Every structure is written in structure tokens, then in C-alpha cells.
Amino acid sequence: MVVIDFVRNIVNVQLGRALKEGRIQSSVVDEIKRLLSTAEDKYGFSSFGGNPEKLADYLESRDFELLVSAFKAGGGVDVLLEILRQAEEAYKDLPRLRETLREVIQGLSEGRERIGTLSSVFEYLKKMFPDRKVYIQGDEIVVEGDVTARLRIEDGKIRVGLYKVVYVEKGDLDKLKELIANA
Known part of the structure; x- marks a missing residue:
């Protein structure tokens, strides 16, 4: 060929x-x-x-x-x-x-901005969320807020994990079970 x-x-x-x-x-x-x-x-x-x-x-x-x-x-x-x-x-x-x-x-x-590299995604997120803590940790970008986002580029796509931090009283296993069951 x-x-x-x-x-x-x-x-x-x-x-x-x-x-x-x-x-x-x-x-x-x-x-x-x-x-x-x-x-x-x-x-x-x-x-x-x-x-x-x-x-x-x-x-x-x-x-x-x-x-x-x-x-x-x-x-x-x-x-x-x-x-x-x-x-x-x-x-x-x-x-x-x-x-x-x-x-x-x-x-x-479509006039969309392309985001392809970890550093370009990082720079974009820093501009979009100036009031939040945005940093690179290993091969992930972390955006902290009420809900924390962890982003990673995999196979040309951006994988986003969203995490909400909830505090449960020590020993309150029923509340822990309820939170996990409803996640």
C-alpha cells in the first residue's frame, strides 16, 4: 500500500x-x-x-x-x-x-476548542474555575470544590470521576451503608 x-x-x-x-x-x-x-x-x-x-x-x-x-x-x-x-x-x-x-x-x-493534552486541559480548567483549587497529581487533574473532579486522559477521551465528600460520625455504620447504597 x-x-x-x-x-x-x-x-x-x-x-x-x-x-x-x-x-x-x-x-x-x-x-x-x-x-x-x-x-x-x-x-x-x-x-x-x-x-x-x-x-x-x-x-x-x-x-x-x-x-x-x-x-x-x-x-x-x-x-x-x-x-x-x-x-x-x-x-x-x-x-x-x-x-x-x-x-x-x-x-x-463546530468552532469548538480542542482539548487534547493533560497540560492543555489543566490550563483550560484553571481559567474556567479560578475560585477552585486546580492541580495535577500524577497523571490526573484534580479540581476541588463541593464535589471534587478527578480527570485523566485515556484513549483520546477525558475520563472524569466526580467525588462528593460526606462526613459520617465514627461508628454510624447504618449511615455509611445508606450513603454507599444510594451512590
């Missing part, structure tokens, strides 16, 4: 077309190419000596969020969506990558 290279066969072609049509500025294209060059080296998703499936890791990273910001700053989100749709078609035989591309496309189309 011949695998198309993301940067050379998809991104560069789409960027060239968009530049020619005046849908994106050359300074933005230069920044996008710089970001992608760094990402390709870091994540190893090139078809030439790398593994295209590793593109999924990049799409779930903070580094990809920087690329999205560059496209947004240059008014080129439509160009990015074209690139991602073409990649989804090109990599239809790579299930994890195809699914990741689908999720990213859907999120960008």
Missing part, C-alpha cells in the same frame, strides 16, 4: 492552491510550514522514514493547537479543514488516524 505523505502531498498542495487563490497570506504559509516541519521531526509522521499513523498523536497535541492558531490568525480555517478532509480520505485505511481526523474536523467545523 502506498501511503500519501501528509506534508508534501496534502498540506503543501492545498497551501499552494490557497495562496494562489488569495485565501491565505504568504507569511501565514511560512509560519504553518515552520510549525509542520518541527512537528514532523518531533512526531515522526512522515511517509518517508516515519509512520503516518503518528499523525494522530500530533493532532491530539498542544503542538497541533499552535498550528490551528496560525491558521485562525491568517483567516485560513477553511484551508485547514480542506487539508484535514483530504487527509481523512487519504488515510481511510488507518482507523485510529481516520477517527482522530474526523473528530478534529468536527470540532473545527
Whole structure:
């Protein structure tokens, strides 16, 4: 199976077309190419000596969020969506990558912010809940309040455990049993 290279066969072609049509500025294209060059080296998703499936890791990273910001700053989100749709078609035989591309496309189309890494989720939660204690403990984020939330990223999803602390008088086993039964 011949695998198309993301940067050379998809991104560069789409960027060239968009530049020619005046849908994106050359300074933005230069920044996008710089970001992608760094990402390709870091994540190893090139078809030439790398593994295209590793593109999924990049799409779930903070580094990809920087690329999205560059496209947004240059008014080129439509160009990015074209690139991602073409990649989804090109990599239809790579299930994890195809699914990741689908999720990213859907999120960008709906204007949703992407949250993919523990640090990006942490920063987001700190901004959303400035009145609560938010911290990282091991591979989890903890948000303390009346109900404590413990978050962990597993298989590309955010797992959330919600815990309410209730105090029971020492020796009140009936109350303890009632609380657990009703949980």
C-alpha cells in the first residue's frame, strides 16, 4: 500500500492552491510550514522514514493547537479543514488516524476548542474555575470544590470521576451503608 505523505502531498498542495487563490497570506504559509516541519521531526509522521499513523498523536497535541492558531490568525480555517478532509480520505485505511481526523474536523467545523493534552486541559480548567483549587497529581487533574473532579486522559477521551465528600460520625455504620447504597 502506498501511503500519501501528509506534508508534501496534502498540506503543501492545498497551501499552494490557497495562496494562489488569495485565501491565505504568504507569511501565514511560512509560519504553518515552520510549525509542520518541527512537528514532523518531533512526531515522526512522515511517509518517508516515519509512520503516518503518528499523525494522530500530533493532532491530539498542544503542538497541533499552535498550528490551528496560525491558521485562525491568517483567516485560513477553511484551508485547514480542506487539508484535514483530504487527509481523512487519504488515510481511510488507518482507523485510529481516520477517527482522530474526523473528530478534529468536527470540532473545527463546530468552532469548538480542542482539548487534547493533560497540560492543555489543566490550563483550560484553571481559567474556567479560578475560585477552585486546580492541580495535577500524577497523571490526573484534580479540581476541588463541593464535589471534587478527578480527570485523566485515556484513549483520546477525558475520563472524569466526580467525588462528593460526606462526613459520617465514627461508628454510624447504618449511615455509611445508606450513603454507599444510594451512590
